[in-house]
Amino acid sequence: MRLIIDFGNTLCKVAFYENDEELNLRSFSNINLEMLQTHINKYINLQPVPGKITHCIVSSVINYPAEIKAYLQTTYQFIELSPNTPLPISIKYETPNTLGNDRIAAVVGGKSLFPDQDLLIVDAGTCITFDFLNKNGDYLGGAITPGIKLRFKSLNNYTDKLPLIMHFGKDVKLIGSSTEGSIKSGVINGVKAEVNGIIENYREEYPEIKIIFTGGDINYFDTTPKNNIFAVANLVLKGLNTILNYNAED
The missing domain is CATH 3.30.420.40 (ATPase, nucleotide binding domain)
Incomplete structure (x- = not known):
């Protein structure tokens, strides 16, 4: 399972994907590390067969909390989208x-x-x-x-x-x-x-x-x-x- 996080100007969107299928999406007007961890754990625990998140990508057009980045880096195979990220275009x-x-x-x-x-x-x-x-x-x-x-x-x-x-x-x-x-x-x-x-x-x-x-x-x-x-x-x-x-x- 993959964790996709998009920090936009107005909302932060948190989605779970399996292959190319979007499994769940929630938008937050404001989010901190505790809220993110609670949301992730709640979603996983509600699944009939609890899955495991292995990879995560973050895209941001704002400065998002450093503690969120540190948590994601140490918990998953993590990518933060940047000009140096390899792309299929x-x-x-x-x-x-x-x-x-x-x-x-x-x-x-x-x-x-x-x-x-x-x-x-x-x-x-x-x-x-x-x-x-x-x-x-x-x-x-x-x-x-x-x-x-x-x-x-x-x-x-x-x-x-x-x-x-x-x-x-x-x-x-x-x-x-x-x-x-x-x-x-x-x-x-x-x-x-x-x-x-x-x-x-x-x-x-x-x-x-x-x-x-x-x-x-x-x-x-x-x-x-x-x-x-x-x-x-x-x-x-x-x-x-x-x-x-x-x-x-x-």
């Missing part, structure tokens, strides 16, 4: 040391689903990232833009009178009939137009490209499985498991 990014682990893992996860394909991964979270992998397995880069909630917060933070919008749905009117409605229209409809426009730009250059949406805000986008568009939950975790399997010593 080639990184052609000009500044690999600044490339986010979540972006790397998402691309690897996409490749595991669609090998030998041109891929665009759209990860809609705190930021919306676009990551391109060509059919030869070369990661070339992409784009980063503010996510939906970040756009709402920015309008409130950098103006004197615009309110912070906390509740909003997937579909909003094109013409906002109030200040709140206008903000919702600008953010939601604007981000949809931006994402759709970028996708079309990629399609012009790569007609057979497959588009994979992932991230916490994917429900705001049209991810109907048509025109080579797919929605994949927890793509980063899938990619981390693939990287762990690629590096694991049996």
Whole structure:
């Protein structure tokens, strides 16, 4: 059994995998060593046939507690994803040391689903990232833009009178009939137009490209499985498991 941990900007996700199958996933808004140990032990003890965790991988875009890292290093065959980690793809990014682990893992996860394909991964979270992998397995880069909630917060933070919008749905009117409605229209409809426009730009250059949406805000986008568009939950975790399997010593 393998332990996959992803420290993101908002949540820490802890998952258990067996081969390529996700067995269990839990998200924590905050986590310490005691909470992690309790969660691991509880999950293992609840299994009909208690298993053994042999390998662990951690990806983090934040500074996570040092005691968690020390525990994982001494308990399992441990990998912390870094620019030096061997990968099943080639990184052609000009500044690999600044490339986010979540972006790397998402691309690897996409490749595991669609090998030998041109891929665009759209990860809609705190930021919306676009990551391109060509059919030869070369990661070339992409784009980063503010996510939906970040756009709402920015309008409130950098103006004197615009309110912070906390509740909003997937579909909003094109013409906002109030200040709140206008903000919702600008953010939601604007981000949809931006994402759709970028996708079309990629399609012009790569007609057979497959588009994979992932991230916490994917429900705001049209991810109907048509025109080579797919929605994949927890793509980063899938990619981390693939990287762990690629590096694991049996």
